[in-house]
Structure formats: structure tokens, C-alpha cells
Amino acid sequence: MDQLEQLKQITTVVADTGDIDAIRSFKPVDATTNPSLLLKASQDEKYAPLLDKARSYARQLGGSDAEILANMSDYLAVLIGREILDIIPGRISTEVDARLSFDTRATVEKAKRLIDLYAQQGIDSSRVLIKMASTWEGIEAARQLEKEGIQCNLTLLFGFSQAQACADAGVYLISPFVGRILDWHKAREPNADFAGSNDPGVQSVSRIYRYYKTHGYNTVVMGASFRNIGEIQALAGCDRLTISPALLKELSEVDQPLERRLSPQASQDADAKSVLAESGFRWAMNGDAMATEKLAEGIRNFAKDQVTLEQLLSQ
Helix, strand or coil: CCHHHHHHHHCEEEEECCCHHHHHHHCCCEEECCHHHHHHHHCCHHHHHHHHHHHHHHHHHCCCHHHHHHHHHHHHHHHHHHHHHCCCCCCEEEECCHHHCCCHHHHHHHHHHHHHHHHHCCCCHHHEEEEEECCHHHHHHHHHHHHCCCCEEEEEECCHHHHHHHHHCCCCEEEEECHHHHHHHHHHCCCCCCCHHHCHHHHHHHHHHHHHHHCCCCCEEEEECCCCHHHHHHCCCCCEEEECHHHHHHHHCCCCCCCCCCCHHHCCCCCCCCCCCHHHHHHHHHCCHHHHHHHHHHHHHHHHHHHHHHHHHCC
16 A cells, blocks of 8 residues: 555545546645645646636626636635535635734635635535635634634744644634745755754644643644655645645655554644733743744745736736
């Protein structure tokens, strides 16, 4: 049995792509998209009919140029999400516009808009997770949405304080980033050994996992943003892992036994349970240069790709 099949026995495998062919090939339970993945998918000719539908839908609704573009991109995200849901048994994660990352009210409104669009496609909210950045405002939006029955996936999560705040808010799922944490540390210590359990991204996700299991939080931990299969192997047993098609393929070609590294029963954590108020959250983030820089960079890059996607749709 290859390592991908072994991994599926202990971890829920999620496809980190908007490529429907790749999802059909690797048969994940869930899938997740973001503006960068949607932009990549939209540049593939086979998605042209969906772009045309999105343009037609938004132009029929009318409104200002900004409103038409927003409706186009929202509808396209939902159309691609619906296509993916036709071939997976689980859920699709659809992301809120990154430019709303510091606006709680607007994030809540956008989330409800996406859920409504899915409902128009005959998709129940139980099959959708709304993704948003793990800013304080995003976490507060998720707190409100979760209370209203809309479950959320908090992304661009790099720091332990973000994970603490998400759990306290009752967030359904978090996506702590592994590879981008590694990128930050490698840029500063290019000669250091970051293989396997030495990987700072692996260490971060493992710490969060242990904290949640030790203190009885129900929030799902889904490791994301992998640079190599060694990171995935080091997190085998994590609740969920969202993996790119290239790394899914690489795992499927490895026939060696896969050791389980994380399990709820074996979790012992040195971090005492702590509830962060806004001031404590912001102070902790201020003290974590990596988390602060990577969160800001991630928001900027997603916003840039969102703008590029809108330019593509407006043609």
C-alpha cells in the first residue's frame, strides 16, 4: 500500500487545488481553494464556460463596476466549488475576499453571500466551509458565523496566538501553514537542518495539535502549505492535511510504511490553557515577527491575485 493510501487511513486528506481533474484522480474527502488557485484554474481553457456564466450572472444583476466584479468573482468561486462537490464526498472551502481581512462586518456579509450563492446551486451549507484570514477581525467574524451555523476555515495561520484565539472563538477548522513558516526560517538560516521534525512549520502544527487535544478543543487542525512530503510524513495522524496534486502524486509513489506521528491519545502538552483578549492577541502577534510578516504577506498576495482574477473576468 502506498503512503497516500496509508495516510488516508489515519488523516483526512484534502486536495489543495481548484483543478477538477486532479481532484478526480486523487479522490480526496474534501477540497480547498483560494484566490491564487482560482486564478490558476481560470486561466485553463476548460474553465472558460464557468467564466462566461459568472460574467453573465453579474451583468444581469447590474450595479456599479465594483459590485459587478465582486459578483463575478463570488459566482465563479461558487461555480468551481459546485463542480468540485460533484466529485468529492465531503466539503469545499471557499475564501472570502482577502481585502476584507480587517473588516469583521464585511467578512460576515460576504460569507453569508457565498452561502446564499451555494444555496442557489442546490448546495447545503453543511458542505461548505468559509475561509478567511486569521486576523483578529477574521476570527471575530468566524465567532459570529459559527453561532449562526456557518462553519469556517481560518487560514493564513502562522502563530500560536492565532490558533489559541480560533479555538476560543469556536472555529470549526484552522489551516496552519507549514511550508511558509519554513520559508521564513530558511531565508534567515539557509544552512540550518530543517528536515523532518526539525522543520519549524511541522513543530508549529504539532504544538497546536497537542494544545487542542490536551485541552479538549473540538477545532479541527488541518496542516497546509507543504514544501515536501517529509513535512507531510512528519504530521501523519493530524486531523486533516491539505495537499497539492504534485505532493499527492509523490506520496502515491512511495511504498514504504508510514509511521503515525500525531494522535489524540498520545498528546501531552506543556502549554497551559489561555484565553486571549484582543490586546493579548495583538501583543502576542507583535512579538512573533514570523507570524506577523507571513500573515501580512499572505493577505497582500491573495488580494493581488483577487485583483488579477477580477481583471480576467472583466475582459
